[in-house]
Amino acid sequence: MSLKKIIDVGSVNSLLKKGIINKEGVRIIDCSFAVGPRPDWKEFEQEGYGEFKTLMAAPSPSRKLYQTGHIPEAVHVDLDIATYPSRYQRFQQYRADLFEKYAQLVGLNNKEHFILYGKGAFGGMLFASKVAWIFKSYGHENISLVDGGFDSWKRNGFDVSTENVKLPTGTWKAQDEFKKYVITFQELEAKKEGEEKQFIEKTSEINFLDSRIRGQFEGTQETGLDPHLVNGSRIAGFKNLPSSELLSKSGTLKSEDEIRSWITENGFVDNQPVITSCNAGIQAALLAYVIDAVKPSSVPPRVYNGSLKEMELRAPKKISEGPQHLPH
DSSP: OOOOSEEOHHHHHHHHHTTOBTTSSEEEEEOOOOOOOOOOHHHHHHHTTTOHHHHHHSOOHHHHHHHTOBOTTOEEOOHHHHEEOOSSOTTEEOOHHHHHHHHHHHTOOTTOEEEEEOOSTGGGTHHHHHHHHHHHHTTOOOEEEETTHHHHHHHTTOOOBOOOOOOOOOOOOOOOOHHHHEEOHHHHHOOOTTOSSOGGGOTTTSEEEEOSOHHHHHTSSOOSOOTTTOSOOOBTTOEEOOGGGGBOTTSSBOOHHHHHHHHHHTTOOTTSOEEEEOSSSSHHHHHHHHHHHHSOOSSOOEEEOSOHHHHHHHOGGGBOSSOOOOOO
């Protein structure tokens, strides 16, 4: 089935009423996520890494959030199970051959079209877009993001379920498409033979887009950086395109024309590669997903799953020491 990358709740309800969800190659996935403290990465490495059956059986604040009410027939994907905490990244991605085991336990199959949504921040699209981008990085392209998420669904008066939906074990297979959709710290720091600049320094050739709110980008709001090491909050040459500004007051995305104009007004250059970043690769995934939807390109955006905290620990000189004007 061919569906748009961004789909409205009315279209989802129509698919549900027609009996297509979970029956004709379409899965709907609830990505509701309860934000909590970062797990101890060393402890998780020893006790939780890749233990998907155990993790799925354990109590989960995110699953409880899902069970309070969701779109009927929606199965839940827990971001804390789909990823793992590493030393530098809160949501580190598993190897493809490991992640596919989790996707199969959820009940997913190849060639299905995944419709993803969530609850809460950014019109319920914040964590849903992260999960969507994760699936893209494992080679699954048939994905739609529900505009406005669960809140929009409820506002429209559509049916809500509290059933804990469980599907038979699926056959979904992952491919390693990381380099197409994700960029690592090592790649950002790399230099090509014969070149003086690192990749991260090529800000006149690449759209480096910081998706955090403007206060964090400008250094007027807390970022989590160590103030004794870094008195600033941005990487020199990056442009600020806050994901929060993609949304209208109603909690749904602005029109495609409005988004395209906003992208251009904030320094986006057509026909340049795109790298998005934030504090943990979450807002960056939403920005990347929307750019990919409204300005499709043969070379999709790539998301940096790390954070400025990672930069602070690995390469503190990369962080600017205060507000500065971006290069023209």
